Amino acid sequence: MKISILGLGNMGQAIFKGLESQLDSQSSLLAFDRHYQTLQGVGEKYQAKGLKDLLDHAEVLFVCIKPQDFCVLKDEFKSSSGPVSLLVSVMAGISVTALQTLSGAKGVIRCMPNLGLAFDKGATAFFKSENVESHYVHFISYFFSSLGFCFEVREEEK
Numbered sequence: 001m002k003i004s005i006l007g008l009g010n011m012g013q014a015i016f017k018g019l020e021s022q023l024d025s026q027s028s029l030l031a032f033d034r035h036y037q038t039l040q041g042v043g044e045k046y047q048a049k050g051l052k053d054l055l056d057h058a059e060v061l062f063v064c065i066k067p068q069d070f071c072v073l074k075d076e077f078k079s080s081s082g083p084v085s086l087l088v089s090v091m092a093g094i095s096v097t098a099l100q101t102l103s104g105a106k107g108v109i110r111c112m113p114n115l116g117l118a119f120d121k122g123a124t125a126f127f128k129s130e131n132v133e134s135h136y137v138h139f140i141s142y143f144f145s146s147l148g149f150c151f152e153v154r155e156e157e158k
Helices: 010-022 037-042 053-058 067-079 096-103 115-119 132-144
Strands: 003-004 028-032 062-063 086-089 109-112 122-128 147-154
Touching: 003 053, 003 115, 010 028, 010 062, 010 115, 010 132, 053 067, 067 096, 067 109, 086 096, 086 132, 096 109, 109 132, 115 122, 122 132, 132 147
Parallel strands: 003 028, 003 062, 062 086, 086 109, 122 147
Antiparallel strands: 109 122
C-alpha cells in the first residue's frame, strides 16, 4: 500500500509515527509539509519532493491540514497522475461529499482522532463514503485501534 501524509502538525506527526511503526515491506510512506523545518523531522527517506510527488505516490492519502488550506489544493489534485483510492481527512467542517468533489478521490473517510494517538491512548470516530472498499475500512479501523480506541459512526452529522 502506498501511503501519503499531507501536513505534519501535531496530528499529522502522531499519524506519521503510528504508520511508520506499522510499515511492512509491501508498503511505502511519504510525507509533505509546506514548512521545510517540519518536513525535516520525518527523515529524508519519507520526504516527498513536493505536493505533486506526494499526490502521485498516494494510494491512501491522510490529509492533516487546516480546512481553509485544503480548498486551494483542488488544482493540485486534478494535475496528479490519478485519483487517490482513499482520502482520509482529519479536517473539521468539510463533509465527505465536499472532500470527494474537491479531491476526486474514489473513497473518503472522515475521522476525528484526538492527540492521545501520540501516546497510543487515542479515541477516533470515523465516517466513510459509500464507495470505500472493505479492505481500506479494515486498514483504517486496525490502524486507529492500534493507537487507542476506534469506532465507525453511521451518520456523518451526529
